[in-house]
Amino acid sequence: LAGLAPIANDSGARTGRRSIRAGRPAPRRALYMAALSACRYNSALARFADTLKAAGKPAKVILVAVMRKLLVLANCLLSHDRLWTPNPP
Incomplete structure (x- = not known):
């Protein structure tokens, strides 16, 4: 619903950027x-972003990946009725 899912730009044998x-x-x-x-x-998300940066991903792609990771984390925390902690149980 937030519009963070990658949408393919493919046609036939051509694969475009998501x-x-x-x-x-x-x-x-x-x-x-x-x-x-x-x-x-x-620190955890900074390491994730650094990993993507080392792989040569553009800055906006890294930011969208972190956005998506935050959204998944928020959904998980809400579904388990938990608060975020740096060291999960």
Whole structure:
């Protein structure tokens, strides 16, 4: 619903770059700012971003990947009725 799922740009044998679009812009904007902060101050997500950077991914791709990881983490925490802790149980 946030529009963070990669959408293929394929036709026949051609495979294009994946992009994100559609979804709700307000949660995507909030996740963008949260991802910027997380890349800088959250050690686990900073390591994830550094791994992608070392693999040669562009900065926006790294940020969208962190946004998606934050969204999955939030859904998981809500479904298990937990608060986030740096060292999960």
